[in-house]
Amino acid sequence: MKTIAVDAMGGDNAPQAIVEGIERARDDFPDLQFQLFGDESQLKELVKNTTRITIVPTTEVVTGEDEPTKAIRRKKDSSLVRAALAAKNGDADAFYSAGNTGAVLTAGVLLVGRIKGIERPGLITIFPTVHKDQHFLMLDVGANAESKPAYLHQFALMGQFYARDVLGLSKPRVGLLNNGTEADKGDTLHKSVYELLDADPDIDFVGNVEASNLFNAPADVVVTDGFTGNATLKAMEGTASTVMHLLKQNLLNNGLLPKLGAAMAKPAFKALAEMFDADRAGGAVLIGVKAPVVKSHGNSDADAVYYVQKQLDAMLSHGTVQSVIQYFSTHPEKPAAAAAHKEE
Structure with a gap:
């Protein structure tokens, strides 16, 4: 069973579209379970069936107007940051958000973390x-x-x-x-x-x-x-x-x-x-970090959310990130060669 950490408050149509898409994905992909990070009261009203869905209460939201790095550092109890940390800490296998693009990418790099050897x-x-x-x-x-x-x-x-x-x-x-x-x-x-x-x-x-x-x-x-x-x-x-x-x-x-x-x-x-x-x-994948990180567009509807989960299911089933980690750990000459070329 693989776990997806979801920023349920990210995006123009959150949290309703997020919940609808996740429930549909839950029904179609029996090997996935989901952690929905967000406003507990809103999510409890929207989630119709809690099978393989866990609501994780948070008190803050990263908005589209927030400066990405400041938001990651200051809004530590936001749905976006908490979901990214779940992937970083191993409580989830992947992180998904339809929220602030810059903040999602920053969270992917600073919180989930770069794979060793990746520039x-x-x-x-x-x-x-x-x-x-x-x-x-x-x-x-x-x-x-x-x-x-x-x-x-x-x-x-x-x-x-x-x-x-x-x-x-x-x-x-x-x-x-x-x-x-x-x-x-x-x-x-x-x-x-x-x-x-x-x-x-x-x-x-x-x-x-x-x-x-x-x-x-x-x-x-x-x-x-x-x-x-x-x-x-x-x-x-x-x-x-x-x-x-x-x-x-x-x-x-x-x-x-x-x-x-x-x-x-x-x-x-x-x-x-x-x-x-x-x-x-599906969404845009940040490749080169230690867990799958996927960002869909801000106006994602339930269908868009669903297809991202399908995309994540494929990545997790094949172990895409693990393949990248293994390749660069067994080919140390690739980072070394890249670094040498960078200094020229």
């Missing part, structure tokens, strides 16, 4: 592709505003473990997000990362990939620095949302025939919407 944890997000039931993941998408070659090298190694366990890929292809596919493209950072990835026999490196081609799945693991990754993530999400909005607007506002066509194509539009439904892929 910087990275943030993973999964994306759909034009190929049915095929996805790719990208990291870092925002955990680090500035990066060094050593960080991206380790992102590639950690991303492979996640792709194997959660995407079910036996040999994930790794690509470096760059401004061209040629080996000599990019700035000093990207040229250095290319050399590291290309020289590592433990990485199935396929070279540089361009942002315009990502949905065609040129790689299963796309490595990038946190600033570029976050900007790319937001551009992709914004473009998908805008295209869907404009398509719907044009079909409904151009006479009877387009409306009839839209009605006939409704199943296809529904399938397309499901394909690009980010909630189904």
Whole structure:
């Protein structure tokens, strides 16, 4: 039985959406149990069935307006901090929140703690592709505003473990997000990362990939620095949302025939919407810390909460974090090589 520590007060729709999603996950994943950290009176009213669900009372909430580091240090009885500490202390196997992104990442690094040998944890997000039931993941998408070659090298190694366990890929292809596919493209950072990835026999490196081609799945693991990754993530999400909005607007506002066509194509539009439904892929995973830490978007509904638990179930069942810990403990040359490259 694996235990998920949940920040039940985090997010715009908390605690109701959190509780609904957790109860659904409890029913579908019999190997999971949950600790709900939050306002006891509110949670007791919402939880319909306490089977494998424990309410842990807390008195404070980290809000979206809180400065992350100060909130972690000062709001010690907040649902977010207490849930992260449960994962740190071994009382839970994973930590989940839909709350303040900066605070969740800070709690992951400062409280749950970095894996020995990892320079910087990275943030993973999964994306759909034009190929049915095929996805790719990208990291870092925002955990680090500035990066060094050593960080991206380790992102590639950690991303492979996640792709194997959660995407079910036996040999994930790794690509470096760059401004061209040629080996000599990019700035000093990207040229250095290319050399590291290309020289590592433990990485199935396929070279540089361009942002315009990502949905065609040129790689299963796309490595990038946190600033570029976050900007790319937001551009992709914004473009998908805008295209869907404009398509719907044009079909409904151009006479009877387009409306009839839209009605006939409704199943296809529904399938397309499901394909690009980010909630189904789960939340963003902070990889490189000692327990799974997952953050979903602030307006997560019960469905989004449910899919994160499905994601965590896969990570815990396969022992993803333990695989990363074991790899870096048995390959001390990887941190050493990364550190040497960092000092150049």
